[in-house]
Amino acid sequence: MGTTELYERYMLPPTFALVVAGAVLLVLAGGVLACLLRTRRRIRLARAAEASVVDDPPPLLVEGADVVLAGLVRHFEDNDVAVKVSIRQSGSESESSGSWSHSWTEIDRDIVVRPFLLELSSGQLVLVHPPKNVDVADALDQKVWINRNERVLSAELVPGERIFARGRLERSDQAVPGGAYRDVAWGWALGPSDGQMLLSSEPLGAGLRQRAAFHRRFAIWGVALLVVAQVTLAGYYGRLFGHTATATITKRFFYQTTDSDGDTHDHWAVTVRGDDIEVAEDDHDRVIPPEVVPIRVSSPSNWALGSSATFSLWRLFALLAFVLVFWIPYRARRRSSRPWFRRKVNESLGGRLPDPPPRAKP
Numbered sequence: 001m002g003t004t005e006l007y008e009r010y011m012l013p014p015t016f017a018l019v020v021a022g023a024v025l026l027v028l029a030g031g032v033l034a035c036l037l038r039t040r041r042r043i044r045l046a047r048a049a050e051a052s053v054v055d056d057p058p059p060l061l062v063e064g065a066d067v068v069l070a071g072l073v074r075h076f077e078d079n080d081v082a083v084k085v086s087i088r089q090s091g092s093e094s095e096s097s098g099s100w101s102h103s104w105t106e107i108d109r110d111i112v113v114r115p116f117l118l119e120l121s122s123g124q125l126v127l128v129h130p131p132k133n134v135d136v137a138d139a140l141d142q143k144v145w146i147n148r149n150e151r152v153l154s155a156e157l158v159p160g161e162r163i164f165a166r167g168r169l170e171r172s173d174q175a176v177p178g179g180a181y182r183d184v185a186w187g188w189a190l191g192p193s194d195g196q197m198l199l200s201s202e203p204l205g206a207g208l209r210q211r212a213a214f215h216r217r218f219a220i221w222g223v224a225l226l227v228v229a230q231v232t233l234a235g236y237y238g239r240l241f242g243h244t245a246t247a248t249i250t251k252r253f254f255y256q257t258t259d260s261d262g263d264t265h266d267h268w269a270v271t272v273r274g275d276d277i278e279v280a281e282d283d284h285d286r287v288i289p290p291e292v293v294p295i296r297v298s299s300p301s302n303w304a305l306g307s308s309a310t311f312s313l314w315r316l317f318a319l320l321a322f323v324l325v326f327w328i329p330y331r332a333r334r335r336s337s338r339p340w341f342r343r344k345v346n347e348s349l350g351g352r353l354p355d356p357p358p359r360a361k362p
Contacts, residue, residue, distance in 0.1 A: 003246055004286065006270075006293045007306040009278045012316060014308035018240070021233055021311075024319045028226040031326055035219035042212035046205035049166075061126075061169055066193045068166045068204060069126060073157050074117035076127065082116035083199060084156040085109070085136050087345050091149045093353045104151070104347045111136075116157070118165055118190065127172050127189040128165055130197055135341050137200035137207060138163075145356035153345065157199060164200045168193040207339055214337055218330050229322045232315065238298030239309035245297045247272050249289045277305060 012020070049068060061067075073082055087109050093102035113130040120126065142154035157163060172189030191197070198204070230237075251271035258264050268284035269276050272293065287293070294307035304310070335343065 003292045003294050005307060006249075006279060006283050006287060007310065008304060008312070009268075009280050010313045011304075011306070011310045012313060014306070014310045017236070017310040017316075020316055020319060021236065024229055024323060025226075027323050028222055028229060028326060031330065032219050032222040032226060035215045035222060035330075038215040039212045039219060042208045042215070046208035046212065049204035049208065061124075061188050063169060063171055065169050066167070067169050067190075068164055069118055069120060069190060070162070070164050071118040071120045071126070073159055073161045073163055074119055074125070075159055076115045076117050079114040079116065081112055081114055082128075082157045082159075083114070083130050083134060083136055084112045084154060085138075085140075085341070086111075086152050086154045087140065088146075088150065088152050089345065089347075091151070091353050099350075100352045101348065101350055102353045103349070104345075106344045106346055118163070124188075126169075128167070128199075129189060129191045130199065131192045131195065133195070134192075135196070135198045135339075137198065137202060137339060137341060139201070140340060140345070148353055148356055151356075157201070161201060164198075164202075164204050165190055166193070166198040166200075166204065167191055211337075214333070218326075218333075222326050222330075225322045225326050229319060232318065233311070235298070235302050236309055236311045236315075238302050239296045239304060242296060242298035242302075242309070244294050244307045245303075246292050247295045249287055249291045249293060251289055252284060252287060254284075272305065273303070279305070 011017075075082060088107050089104040090107045091102060091104050093100060095101075111132060111134070113132060113134060115127055115129050118126045118128050136155055136157070138155040138157060140153040140155045142156065144152045144154070146152065167190040170189050170191055172187065200207070249270045249272055253269055253271075255267050255269070256264050257267065266281075267278055268281050269278045270284065270287065270289075271277075272295070293305060295303050296306055296309050297303040
């Protein structure tokens, strides 16, 4: 007598189940690997950035070299600003069930750049030419209120502030006559490297190490999700590497259930090896006890109908949830946690919009 292929209801096709299990493993493992590689890269860049800053002895200046210089900001000639970034934000508030929240959204950004001097520890002056797209890693510690719903946040490099400047070193002309430093031959100037320049009031490695910690945390989270996902598939893996045997259907029957809404649901089931197993209606109609069917066996307690290993539709949803729980927060947080100079400055806070501070009396 031949055997009839029969699977439990709501089971995935075996080939599709294998593809899903492999895809979930690859996507989560790939996410963990990406996080670890990004962590490693940022730690390496942080070490390189920290090692590139030398105050004592004074750094060796080489024309055409990409360098990191540490020094004090000095205004150049009659300029009253070196670099200033101003971010205009619009505020809004909302109420839900008696609870208020408010947000600030960046609507405009303006940057003012002027040539300025960087005084090295040796006393040597380097003329810095920041480009319009310069990255300014400085605190947005200046706040000007336009009204209750609008404000401007600013970051500015001020004279006497110690900064780190990353760019390309070039020879420069002498000072323009009549300037504050008209009697000094500059000798050196710092410009952008491949169109980019970074000016930072914090050690260059600090921000990179913060980003490394961010990626490391998500790598740990990804490993945890990967382990849990594989544990939930342990039974499936056992059947996948198990063997195919046969069993006899001793009974088939029909029953109904009623849910909490009063709706009635039909069920078709068969009894195999003493267990009642729900099957599809069409499968139920084409088997007649005592009929022999193939089963996939890993152990006496881990077996399932069918000649190939598979798992349920519900487990598919759970596996997809594992993937989404990792990748959606990671992608969202990766963007929102970037330094302010590389993203929109938006904030969401509890409570109502604060009132602007009172203006000082003249």
